[in-house]
Amino acid sequence: MSNSKKIIAGIWDSEAGLIEAAKKAKAQGFDKLEAISPYPLHGIDEILEIPRSFIPYITFVMGLLGCAVGTWFTWYVAAYDWPLNIGGKPMWSLAAFIPVIFELTILFAALSSVGAMIVLNGLPKNNPPIIHPDLTSHLFALFVPEDDKNFNAEKIESLFKELGAQEVKHSEF
Amino acid sequence: MIKRAPLILGNKSLKDITDDICEMVETPPNGKFLALLGVSKLLFLFYIFIMGAIVWYGMGLMGVNSPVGWGTDIVTFVFWIGIGHAGTLISAVLFLFRQKWRTSIARTAEAMTVFAVMTAGLFPLLHTGRPWISYWLFPYPNQRGPLWVNFRSPLLWDVFAVSTYATVSIVFWYIGLVPDLATVRDRAKNKIRKAVYGALSLGWRGTARHWNHYEMVYMLLAGLATPLVLSVHSIVSFDFAVANLPGWHTTIFPPYFVAGAIFSGFGMVVTLMVIIREAVPKFKDYITMDHMENMNKIILTTGMLVGYAYGSEFFIAWYSGSKYEVFAFTNRAFGPYWWAYWTMVTCNVVIPQVFWFKAVRRSIPAMFVVSIFVNIGMWFERFVITVTSLHRDFLPSSWGMFHFTFYDLGAIFGSFGMFFTFFLIYTRVLPAISIAEVKPVLHVGYEEDDHE
Numbered sequence: 001m002s003n004s005k006k007i008i009a010g011i012w013d014s015e016a017g018l019i020e021a022a023k024k025a026k027a028q029g030f031d032k033l034e035a036i037s038p039y040p041l042h043g044i045d046e047i048l049e050i051p052r053s054f055i056p057y058i059t060f061v062m063g064l065l066g067c068a069v070g071t072w073f074t075w076y077v078a079a080y081d082w083p084l085n086i087g088g089k090p091m092w093s094l095a096a097f098i099p100v101i102f103e104l105t106i107l108f109a110a111l112s113s114v115g116a117m118i119v120l121n122g123l124p125k126n127n128p129p130i131i132h133p134d135l136t137s138h139l140f141a142l143f144v145p146e147d148d149k150n151f152n153a154e155k156i157e158s159l160f161k162e163l164g165a166q167e168v169k170h171s172e173f
Numbered sequence: 174m175i176k177r178a179p180l181i182l183g184n185k186s187l188k189d190i191t192d193d194i195c196e197m198v199e200t201p202p203n204g205k206f207l208a209l210l211g212v213s214k215l216l217f218l219f220y221i222f223i224m225g226a227i228v229w230y231g232m233g234l235m236g237v238n239s240p241v242g243w244g245t246d247i248v249t250f251v252f253w254i255g256i257g258h259a260g261t262l263i264s265a266v267l268f269l270f271r272q273k274w275r276t277s278i279a280r281t282a283e284a285m286t287v288f289a290v291m292t293a294g295l296f297p298l299l300h301t302g303r304p305w306i307s308y309w310l311f312p313y314p315n316q317r318g319p320l321w322v323n324f325r326s327p328l329l330w331d332v333f334a335v336s337t338y339a340t341v342s343i344v345f346w347y348i349g350l351v352p353d354l355a356t357v358r359d360r361a362k363n364k365i366r367k368a369v370y371g372a373l374s375l376g377w378r379g380t381a382r383h384w385n386h387y388e389m390v391y392m393l394l395a396g397l398a399t400p401l402v403l404s405v406h407s408i409v410s411f412d413f414a415v416a417n418l419p420g421w422h423t424t425i426f427p428p429y430f431v432a433g434a435i436f437s438g439f440g441m442v443v444t445l446m447v448i449i450r451e452a453v454p455k456f457k458d459y460i461t462m463d464h465m466e467n468m469n470k471i472i473l474t475t476g477m478l479v480g481y482a483y484g485s486e487f488f489i490a491w492y493s494g495s496k497y498e499v500f501a502f503t504n505r506a507f508g509p510y511w512w513a514y515w516t517m518v519t520c521n522v523v524i525p526q527v528f529w530f531k532a533v534r535r536s537i538p539a540m541f542v543v544s545i546f547v548n549i550g551m552w553f554e555r556f557v558i559t560v561t562s563l564h565r566d567f568l569p570s571s572w573g574m575f576h577f578t579f580y581d582l583g584a585i586f587g588s589f590g591m592f593f594t595f596f597l598i599y600t601r602v603l604p605a606i607s608i609a610e611v612k613p614v615l616h617v618g619y620e621e622d623d624h625e
Binding site: 029034035036037038039040042043044045048050052053055056059060073074077078081082086087089093096097098099102103106107109110111113114116117118121123124126128131133134136137138153155159167173 | 187188191258312316318319321322323325327329330333334337340341344345348351354355356358359360368370372375376377378379380381383384385386387388389390393394398399400401405408409597608609610612613
């Protein structure tokens with residue numbers, strides 16, 4: 001991959017080991033320190049100073065948009081573009097349109113949240129470099145990319161070893 | 174202090190979990206599985222033949238006629254949609270309630286939802302009689318005016334509800350699968366496998382920043398799927414409740430249908446889980462007897478909820494003082510379709526009462542039999558609602574009966590072939606238990622003093 005960065009990664013075999021190492025490594029002042037784990041780790045966001053995901057705002061706005069589109073569309077179809085008298089009911093029968101408006105609200109909110117997650121996480125990626133195949137199974141990793149302000153290959157290597165990494169690798173991400 | 178029972182038995186390590194769950198995907202199937210798949214596919218082929226015949230020769234092959242204009246297709250549609258609801262309940266509602274036991278069964282329950290909705294979706298299309306123009310159900314700009322759909326019709330609400338439900342369920346299921354597909358990709362030994370699962374996993378690598386957004390989206394989807402699932406069966410019930418027909422025109426229908434849907438869905442989840450546990454003995458450590466017991470408790474609860482709804486309907490029919498209502502319900506229980514009504518009551522209200530006994534709740538053969546009865550009973554519930562209300566309306570001269578034909582029965586039984594074919598293939602190509610979700614609950618019941 002052309003856009004992948006060189007990194008130095010340390011690999012741990014337990015969640016507790018990784019959390020402990022992440023705390024100490026972060027204290028060294030890396031600004032792009034990143035962790036990889038087979039499942040979401042409790043407390044890692046605070047340690048790595050990852051802000052709370054802002055996707056809920058996207059969900060909310062897109063939900064409102066779905067609601068607005070549904071309201072407009074049912075009005076346009078039933079009351080404006082081709083009004084038909086059906087059972088003597090008002091052309092603009094809002095109560096009867098609520099189910100459709102509701103479903104569109106959910107649909108817009110759900111699909112845009114997923115879309116936002118995919119875009120924000122830089123997915124989909126074809127054949128991305130894998131640091132270690134067991135990182136999606138039972139190993140945990142910390143890595144520092146080369147564009148980190150404190151990047152120093154030798155220092156990071158010795159730091160990771162000191163913190164108990166079972167393996168230190170030069171790899172790409 | 175009362176100890177929590179472990180959610181995962183057998184003191185497993187993280188690697189054990191990955192190995193156990195991936196084994197189904199990575200080893201060739203045995204003879205038993207192939208035999209089961211063969212039977213399902215045969216039934217599926219038979220179903221395709223039945224549907225082909227109905228599309229080719231027309232709806233005359235089925236039993237619907239005046240006065241019973243809604244028959245097998247609508248009954249079986251509601252039956253399958255209802256089954257889907259338990260999957261969303263497990264994957265979304267129990268997630269919001271932080272019920273950690275859901276993790277082992279959520280994936281398969283969600284898969285059941287997706288396949289049940291797919292199976293259900295064909296029935297209304299078949300029922301239209303001209304499925305090749307079923308795109309007319311959607312409002313799209315056309316050269317007839319444009320002539321739009323009628324948004325005042327509950328049948329159109331259903332189009333929107335079911336298609337939104339299908340879309341969101343598939344997306345929710347797929348997003349849950351992404352980290353596990355990456356696990357399968359990283360374990361893959363051959364190139365094709367790596368490429369296929371690599372593409373499906375979207376290149377997932379599980380960094381902390383990825384998990385941060387991922388967990389948020391998963392929670393949002395759960396929060397969106399919860400009102401969605403309640404709305405879908407409410408809207409399905411509007412198909413009936415908005416009509417002015419005695420027996421259909423009741424305000425109790427939305428909650429009654431939702432309770433029934435969860436009831437029938439859990440019946441199907443128990444059926445499937447028993448089969449999976451028998452087929453893959455290793456999964457007994459993940460889908461434990463405690464899981465099965467929890468689900469049986471929900472079956473008992475929702476069974477009594479629908480029992481209450483049956484009683485309430487009769488009370489309101491009498492209390493309303495409307496003679497048409499009273500007639501519709503007396504006719505339902507004691508008219509020519511008494512056998513369908515009492516089959517429904519026996520299967521849905523009486524038989525699940527055996528779950529009051531712990532020994533029965535924890536007996537695999539007993540729960541399998543009960544879950545089959547629940548499935549049968551819930552099919553009959555929809556039959557009773559649809560057919561007994563239609564067959565004798567206000568004018569005695571237009572009364573009639575519904576007559577099953579070979580094609581009706583073929584469509585009912587054949588649809589199980591479609592469902593089980595998809596389901597069996599799913600258990601072999603996708604991880605049937607969520608690997609990434611099971612790992613964080615590994616410690617539950619083992620480290621008692623480590624409470625968060």
